[in-house]
Amino acid sequence: MTSQAPTRAYRRLSVEERRSQLLDAALSLFAVRAPEEVSLDDVAETAGVSRPLVYRYFPGGKQQLYEAALRSAADELEHCFAEPPEGPLTLRLSNALDRYLAFVDQHDAGFSALLQGGSVIETSRTTAIVDGVRRAAAEHILTHLEVAEPGPRLRMTVRMWITAVEAASLIWLDEEKEPPLDELRDWLVEQFVACLVATAGRDAQSASVVTAALAMESADGPMGALARRVLPVVSGAAHLL
Secondary structure, eight states, rough: OOOOOOOOOOOOOOOHHHHHHHHHHHHHTTTTGGGGGOOOOHHHHHTOOOOHHHHHHHHTTTTHHHHHHHHHHHHHTTTTTTOOOSSSSHHHHHHHHHHHHHHHHHHHTTHHHHSOOOTTTTTTTHHHHHHHHHHHHHHHHHHHHHHHSSOHHHHHHHHHHHHHHHHHHHHHHTSOOOOOOHHHHHHHHHHHHHHHHHTTTEEEEEHHHHHHHHOOOOOHHHHHHHHHHHHHHGGGEEEOO
16 A cells, blocks of 8 residues: 655635735845845745736736835834833833834845835835824824824924934944844933923923923933933033023
């Protein structure tokens, strides 16, 4: 009697499962190569499917696939800043940045191509998707600050910081991922507080936000440590008071 090797059970993927598989394959490629350098054949090979199957799910070709992959990445990033409204502000921002920077680390060189534009297949739709991530992050942060109707100075401060986070992430990749992620995270949190404090000197709403946020911090927490590092530096400016 001849024994036969067991055959692997084949399971047909649902439409959503197959689409998710193709998007995962595309994102894995965009993580290390610019979108214009990725072909549909590359996506098909990575996913282990035929090129016609990719076209069946994305009849618009590479542009449609790129936009769908970008939307998928944007959805993930938009949720990075969603954090329960509990505990000190610095802790919430740290948790959010841990998720954001983990995404940057995972997607490596593709972060610029995915979220910063500069691609030959960039369109007004892809630009709107990227800007939507920034706006969603700003709304999450304003929620953490418990501000329902931010004034122009406070809103500008938050948007400026989000831009700084993006820029720092790109520079971090260029600098071969130095400093370590936890140091970069803490530095960005401190920069946010510093920006708020600077704005508070010109804006009553921001001053109220800073007062409420600092009231929740502890002496042995991030803000206490920052104050102990900064106060000796600025003490030389006491003659200006």
